[in-house]
Amino acid sequence: MSQIFHRSANALARATIFGAVFILGVLGYGAMLLNRSGYVTGAHVAIEQPVPFSHKHHANELGIDCRYCHTSVEVSHVAGIPPTKTCMNCHSQIWADSPTLEPVRASFRTDQSIPWIKVHDLPDFVYFDHSIHVAKGIGCASCHGRIDQMNLTWQENSLQMEWCLNCHRHPETFVRPKGEVFNMAYKVSSRTQETLGPRLVAEYDVHKEQLTNCSICHR
Amino acid sequence: MTAKQTQWISAFGLLAALVLGAGCRQDMHDQPKYKGFRPSDFFADGRSVRPLVPGTVARGHLNDDALLYTGKIGENFSPEFPFPVTRAVLERGQERYNIFCSPCHDRVGTGQGMIVQRGYKQPPSFHQDRLRQQPPGYFFHVIGNGFGVMPDYAAQIPVRDRWAIVAYIRALQLSQHVPAAELPPEDRPKLDQAAVKTKPQAGSSHE
Numbered sequence: 154m155s156q157i158f159h160r161s162a163n164a165l166a167r168a169t170i171f172g173a174v175f176i177l178g179v180l181g182y183g184a185m186l187l188n189r190s191g192y193v194t195g196a197h198v199a200i201e202q203p204v205p206f207s208h209k210h211h212a213n214e215l216g217i218d219c220r221y222c223h224t225s226v227e228v229s230h231v232a233g234i235p236p237t238k239t240c241m242n243c244h245s246q247i248w249a250d251s252p253t254l255e256p257v258r259a260s261f262r263t264d265q266s267i268p269w270i271k272v273h274d275l276p277d278f279v280y281f282d283h284s285i286h287v288a289k290g291i292g293c294a295s296c297h298g299r300i301d302q303m304n305l306t307w308q309e310n311s312l313q314m315e316w317c318l319n320c321h322r323h324p325e326t327f328v329r330p331k332g333e334v335f336n337m338a339y340k341v342s343s344r345t346q347e348t349l350g351p352r353l354v355a356e357y358d359v360h361k362e363q364l365t366n367c368s369i370c371h372r
Numbered sequence: 373m374t375a376k377q378t379q380w381i382s383a384f385g386l387l388a389a390l391v392l393g394a395g396c397r398q399d400m401h402d403q404p405k406y407k408g409f410r411p412s413d414f415f416a417d418g419r420s421v422r423p424l425v426p427g428t429v430a431r432g433h434l435n436d437d438a439l440l441y442t443g444k445i446g447e448n449f450s451p452e453f454p455f456p457v458t459r460a461v462l463e464r465g466q467e468r469y470n471i472f473c474s475p476c477h478d479r480v481g482t483g484q485g486m487i488v489q490r491g492y493k494q495p496p497s498f499h500q501d502r503l504r505q506q507p508p509g510y511f512f513h514v515i516g517n518g519f520g521v522m523p524d525y526a527a528q529i530p531v532r533d534r535w536a537i538v539a540y541i542r543a544l545q546l547s548q549h550v551p552a553a554e555l556p557p558e559d560r561p562k563l564d565q566a567a568v569k570t571k572p573q574a575g576s577s578h579e
Binding site: 230243278 | 400401402403405407408409411417418419470471472475486487490491492493521523527528
């Protein structure tokens, strides 16, 4: 019986073996990218809210400090979403007839909460605390991005474990002077950070070696 | 079908089940517990954050220090602070004033804040005689109870911070009302120059 395959088929066969490995590799890489993409993590998707509240307007153009509304961010694990009363401090007089603000006024009249949609949502098995990060010189913008440029709020980072650890392993590349924590426009400059970073880490008594212990975040 | 084939098929099936199963792992992500601000379908108002039952006094919150919590001594506004005003208190006050008051009263206290520029009623300047003569307890009272159309800040500012703000307002008032003769000698030339160019802005030296 004559041979069915020509000799050159050997090369082809080898190529397919390599090809399979290659294809698996590409698939794996694709899956990795997908897992980090906004489609899975929810990052960079602006969320429709019951009231089109704009941080760009309030925090940037009007210059209202984050702590006017997120009052507990320095002392508690939650930053807090402001109660309707906080909005009414100003909106009892400003745009008091605007139809856009009707849900706020209705909430104030009826004492029913405005159903804000959560933008950031860690899994329930992760423990997170705002106050420690703020107290150790980590700026809002390092985690939330330029909130003050957002009309509708979105999540800037993946919030995956890898992302938390990236900073917990190298806090010196992110820390800033405490006075700049609420400054959205502060830029970590690579030149000064080389000396400033390690100095602040020492000054704030950050225990880098403990920061990757599983029990810090999974307690 | 050979035994070998069945083995392969079941192995593949198991693998597929594992891969697919890994996709629906949400039960530990969304555990049946309340974290901050989570809605609740148990309570009628839908809030898991429960308001206090009226009349409840939490441990350590008896608030029986009338001066500290009301700014009054008897019926009258207190002319003094419930704790010594130190540099740290003033700095805290400055920070809190800039967060909570400056949107309307502006950083110097003249009442030209950003929100006023957008149409809010203009508050009186802190630098008029009537307000210079008010005791600290009066300012404390206004922060906690509001005044006219000004909203109260009882929910946003803890009592010690309110006193710190009052101390800072006192400092602002002084800064705008120093007789020229009391200025330190090194500041005199600055004043003379400024007076030529614009009206003096002593408050900005606090920035």
